[in-house]
Amino acid sequence: MADKVSGTAAQLEFEKQKRKEEMKQQVITFALMIIFTIIAFAMVLSELDKLFVIPILLVLAAIQVGFQLYYFMHMSHKGHELPALMFYGGVFAAFITILALLVLVWW
Template sequence: MANSQVNSGNPRVDLDYRRKKSSEEMRYQVISFALMIFLTLLAFAAVAIKGFTTWFTVPFIILLAIVQVVFQLYYFMHMKHKGHEASSLFLYSGLLIGLLTILAFSTIIWW
């Protein structure tokens, strides 16, 4: 399990602790979901508004996408919990290799 459960010997205390932790976790997920919906609406608004140029809109949408990926990883996929170190290592290693590959191909094409 990702969450270590406290065992005090008193079932009532343990149940209250688990309920408190579960409600706290659910609150974080609801807030994160609401923020992701807001960021999605912001991205749609950036495209819909004709006053913004492409030079602003594309990096802005990419920035919003990166923020949403962070929310997805840390709140919905529970990467902030203990016990996910190995999967975090593989995920970030793959991200580093992917970014280095994009950088390498970009420099090959541009120079």
């Protein structure tokens, strides 16, 4: 009986530590997203060259989408493999469609 109680206490401590680490990751990710947003606004307000600003804004946006998916939508957790596969399949199909349309327009 003592093993069962200590096993449960150890399991609860493990879950507590796991949740604490996950919350830490979410807070860090949120802070990074705020910093990226401030950088994007500052770049637009500084009136830099559009050819310089637009690619950087797109990269910052892509990073923020990744943060949203992995940390706030919990796509990195166990059991979310099928939704992740469906999402990435949709992104791949959209990319191929846009690429095909661009090739048709520019050819």
